[in-house]
Amino acid sequence: MAGEAPELSAQERAGKAFPVSWDQFHRDCRALTWRLNEVGPFHAVIAITRGGLVPAAIVARELGVRVIDTVCIASYDHDKQGELQVLKGISDAAMKLGGGTGKGLLIVDDLVDTGKTGKLVRKMLPDAHFATVYAKPMGRPLVDTFITEVSQDTWIFFPWDTALSYHPPLRDGAA
Numbered sequence: 001m002a003g004e005a006p007e008l009s010a011q012e013r014a015g016k017a018f019p020v021s022w023d024q025f026h027r028d029c030r031a032l033t034w035r036l037n038e039v040g041p042f043h044a045v046i047a048i049t050r051g052g053l054v055p056a057a058i059v060a061r062e063l064g065v066r067v068i069d070t071v072c073i074a075s076y077d078h079d080k081q082g083e084l085q086v087l088k089g090i091s092d093a094a095m096k097l098g099g100g101t102g103k104g105l106l107i108v109d110d111l112v113d114t115g116k117t118g119k120l121v122r123k124m125l126p127d128a129h130f131a132t133v134y135a136k137p138m139g140r141p142l143v144d145t146f147i148t149e150v151s152q153d154t155w156i157f158f159p160w161d162t163a164l165s166y167h168p169p170l171r172d173g174a175a
């Protein structure tokens, strides 16, 4: 409608930025595996795509897990969250390994924000262990193990979504 303020994206609403480098992400994933090593062993890792693929590969490598499955969910169109769409469910083979309820399975994602994605996957695998690298307060209760909590008004910029670019000096008006 004319005159109406355009809807702010989740990223714009977040306000604060938390950029993560590859180095930092790798270190945080390794820290996550130290914690998960106390909880396992796990029969399989279930990555929530696409963001969960990167930490899942690192975690599976560290924990010596070779069976990796995906649950493919689309929700954010860049930074606006819409209806969740399950594009691919968990495979029958992984379901069987988890006894139908996810027992002994490890679900991995890069982060929980509102918790909507995590809630949906937890419903599919109620007895699985759910791990994320980062957690915001709304989604935190859904996660069993995570490494770093960031405030709800922070947007996390992952290394695969960003590139090195010029940043003006603070005195020239950089935020």
Ligand SMILES: O=P(O)(O)OC[C@H]1O[C@H](OP(=O)(O)OP(=O)(O)O)[C@H](O)[C@@H]1O
Residues within 6 Å of the ligand: 048, 049, 050, 051, 052, 073, 074, 075, 076, 077, 078, 081, 109, 110, 111, 112, 113, 114, 115, 116, 117, 118, 139
């Ligand atoms: O807790 P929520 O508010 O549900 O948000 C968290 C989810 O959002 C992002 O995925 P996204 O849907 O953007 O897809 P992608 O992993 O393919 O980038 C992120 O990787 C989590 O899976």
Ligand code: HPA
Residues within 6 Å of the ligand: 076, 111, 113, 154, 155, 156, 157, 158
């Ligand atoms: O803070 C975030 N960063 C990147 N992707 C996301 N998807 C939901 N929240 C975020």
Ligand SMILES: [Mg+2]
Residues within 6 Å of the ligand: 048, 049, 050, 051, 052, 109
């Ligand atoms: Mg995701």
